[in-house]
Amino acid sequence: MKQIKAGGDRAAAEVVYHWGPGTQYAGDSRRVTVLTVRENGRWYVDDLHNHKGKFNSEFSLSQTLSKD
DSSP states (O other): OOEEEEETTEEEEEEEEEOOTTSTTTTOEEEEEEEEEEETTEEEEEEEEEOOOSSOOOEEHHHHHHOO
């Protein structure tokens, strides 16, 4: 986990995935922001935001799931 920002009932955690040698994307790093919301005293994942990288495009899970 790289960075966490929180305020009130919302928080965002930036996560960086690193692909190692011998993998499909060797040497690549991917940055994902995990957006959470607190409801009834518990934290839940609200959305995942994938940032643009060398081998992937920028998208969010909620946008992907809302497409028909």
